[in-house]
Amino acid sequence: MKFYVTVAIAAILMTGTVRAQHVNVGIKAGLNVYNINNDNNVEYDPKAGFHLGLLGHIHLAKQVALQPEITYSAQGAKFKNGNVETKIDLGYINVPILVQYMFDNGFRLQAGPQVGFLVNAKSQTGNTKVDIKNSLKSVDFGLGFGVGYVKPSTGFGVDLRYNIGVANINENSTVKSTNRGVQLGVFYLFGHK
Numbered sequence: 001m002k003f004y005v006t007v008a009i010a011a012i013l014m015t016g017t018v019r020a021q022h023v024n025v026g027i028k029a030g031l032n033v034y035n036i037n038n039d040n041n042v043e044y045d046p047k048a049g050f051h052l053g054l055l056g057h058i059h060l061a062k063q064v065a066l067q068p069e070i071t072y073s074a075q076g077a078k079f080k081n082g083n084v085e086t087k088i089d090l091g092y093i094n095v096p097i098l099v100q101y102m103f104d105n106g107f108r109l110q111a112g113p114q115v116g117f118l119v120n121a122k123s124q125t126g127n128t129k130v131d132i133k134n135s136l137k138s139v140d141f142g143l144g145f146g147v148g149y150v151k152p153s154t155g156f157g158v159d160l161r162y163n164i165g166v167a168n169i170n171e172n173s174t175v176k177s178t179n180r181g182v183q184l185g186v187f188y189l190f191g192h193k
Helices: 002-018
Strands: 022-038 047-059 064-081 084-102 107-125 128-131 139-150 156-165 177-189
Touching (some): 022 156, 084 139
Antiparallel strands (some): 022 047, 047 064, 156 177
């Protein structure tokens, strides 16, 4: 509960401090390729998914911006035991807050923390689906690093990002598992100049 109160206070303070800044709001969507990394040397295969959401772009200086986002992200992994494949489907509401360095030609470098809220988790083997949400932590933490490009005259852009989890997503297991993934997306900033 303290975490949610802290996030709410930070959002209110951020809103108050950026009113005088140049702010754009946008939409984004794209492809995910995620995996789950385990510290017991058990390797999973990557699983494709998607992300969809909103973003804000707040100019702090001529070449520095803050980009908070809120996206739904379909993540997970898959593995085989003999000829039987199991898919782990995880759905998160991710909230990254990225600091961007903007070059004059439209290219951007970006990095920052991300918090993810687990909304659904299922394991599927054959036709059998099992809800595994109770065996996973409801909040995930990670870091994102990437590059982007926006064409200023249109507000359209592309984004490539690598997200690495830094927190164990398992609730009760002795194995430490973390989310890792690549995102390739497109976005549109309303009123971008």
